Amino acid sequence: MKLAILSRNAKLYSTTSLVAAARKRGHRVRVLDPLRCYMRIEPGKFLMRYKSKPLNGIDAVIPRIGNSITFYGTAVLRQFEMMGVYTPNSSDAVLRARDKLRSLQLLARENIGLPTTVFGDNPDDTADLLALLGDAPHVIKLNEGAQGQGVLLAEKRSASQGMIEAFRGLYANFLVQEYIKEAKGADIRCFVVGGKVVAAMQRQAREGEFRSNLHRGGIATVADLDPAEIDTAVRAAHTMQLDIAGVDLLRSKRGPLVLEVNSSPGLEGIEGTTGVDIAGAIIEYIERRVHRRQARRR
Incomplete structure (x- = not known):
């Protein structure tokens, strides 16, 4: 090949x-x-x-x-x-995953758990927008941020309003989400290849930080997933039409919630943490798919 x-x-x-x-x-x-x-x-x-x-x-x-x-x-x-x-990941699927708002809309359509999210454009609607979301803390995210960049935590509603005004002043597209307190600054990265979770790690935010990204100093450990978490990760990747995906989950009182579905997930952190040869799993999967395509053409 x-x-x-x-x-x-x-x-x-x-x-x-x-x-x-x-x-x-x-x-x-x-x-x-x-x-x-x-x-x-x-x-x-x-x-x-x-x-x-x-x-x-x-x-x-x-x-x-x-x-x-x-x-x-x-x-x-x-x-x-x-x-x-x-x-394994088409151009349309990559574009779909890069747009956080579109991703959340597609996941919600499939009844996949996610943090409650609000989105609006007009400053006159900000107060009602936050009322739709509920009490602070709130998480404010740039629509196209990555590795924790452009993600802020507002402890009070007044802080949420101020951050929203600042983002609007920069003409940035952003989302506002509920803060899942019971997650305690931890999330789970599930690596999905060909409809199967091949590895999973828990990332814990360092003290004084709510973002658990390893690039932000988060600490990674092997994660043991329950059936609901496996099902959510697989369904999320399938919904985004990604054969290779990093699905980030939060553990909440109402079950696993999808934070993001990444179309180009990094291998270093999760391979080092879990000891799983994810690169090998990816190549093996692509090999099977290519052989299948070639066989159909004969």
């Missing part, structure tokens, strides 16, 4: 792990910087070039597209799809 990984940095842990896992299974693999890919589009013909050379014969592509290049990265991924290349 000839495999391509779309990644801006070939030295990142997640990228190097996937490369090593692919080569271990005897596959040819290339890391492509999506910003160096360019394309020609005409009726019935889709061409891709990379650093002045054509890209042909690729069987599968794994997108590792960062938030800052979502637009161009998904355009490159879409071109590969048009060329008949398999990807």
Whole structure:
């Protein structure tokens, strides 16, 4: 199998792990910087070039597209799809997951648990918007933030109002959510591959911090999931149409709540914590899917 990984940095842990896992299974693999890919589009013909050379014969592509290049990265991924290349996470699925508001709407439609969320645009509606949500504390999130960036905790309603006014002054899109106190600053990252949870870790926020992201100093331990948590993680990934996903859950009094579904989840923290060869599981899954596609074409 000839495999391509779309990644801006070939030295990142997640990228190097996937490369090593692919080569271990005897596959040819290339890391492509999506910003160096360019394309020609005409009726019935889709061409891709990379650093002045054509890209042909690729069987599968794994997108590792960062938030800052979502637009161009998904355009490159879409071109590969048009060329008949398999990807576990389609360009549409990546875009769907990057939009927190859209993600929550889709999850809510499927009756998947999530923190109560409000969203509005007009400053005149702020008081009623917060009344719809209920008493503080409130969590205020930028719609396209990542790794805990653009996430704030407002302890009082007046603080919520002030933060909302500040975000509106920056013309930022944001959500306001209920704060799940009983989670005690911890969340669970479930790594889903092909409709199965292959690994899970609990991330605990450091003292004085409510964000549990490892990039924010959170501490990770192996998580034991109950059936409801496994089912929620799998359903959330399926709803977002992602075959590879990091699903972040909160444990609440009313059951597991989905915080976010990540289309390019990092491998370093969860592989190091759980000891699970997630990169190997990803390559094995892609291998099965590509072989199935090839068999259908014969």
